[in-house]
Amino acid sequence: xxxxxxxxxxxDGDRAPNGEEFEVFVRSDGSDPMRHAGSVRxxxxxxxxxxxxxxxxxxxxxxxxxxSADVTRFSTHExxxxxxxxxxxxxxxxxxxxxxx
Numbered sequence: 413x414x415x416x417x418x419x420x421x422x423x424d425g426d427r428a429p430n431g432e433e434f435e436v437f438v439r440s441d442g443s444d445p446m447r448h449a450g451s452v453r454x455x456x457x458x459x460x461x462x463x464x465x466x467x468x469x470x471x472x473x474x475x476x477x478x479x480s481a482d483v484t485r486f487s488t489h490e491x492x493x494x495x496x497x498x499x500x501x502x503x504x505x506x507x508x509x510x511x512x513x
Contacts, residue, residue: 417488433480434460438472446476 431453437446449468454460460477469475 431455432460434464434477435480435483436460436464436468437476437478438469439474440472442473446474451480 432455433451433453434457435451436449438449439446449464452460452463452467454463457477461475464475464477
């Protein structure tokens with residue numbers, strides 16, 4: 413049985429001082445799920461699409477871009493000073509097991 417993971421909500425400060433940061437999601441084939449490929453910085457979504465296409469999506473059927481500022485991040489890593497643990501969405505007594513490696 414796997415132990416419940418403790419995540420902290422990370423600071424949502426300015427992640428892109430020179431432009432806006434976008435999270436890039438791609439799908440290689442129409443039947444595949446979207447997967448996070450990485451992040452890019454650009455002045456606008458069109459610029460982000462151009463950069464993302466060159467870096468991550470030259471092979472992809474679909475490319476989705478999401479402004480990073482609209483993404484709330486939770487992590488097990490100690491990236492934010494003074495971050496408090498996030499509430500678990502499920503009962504902490506619920507048995508869990510990892511199904512991936």
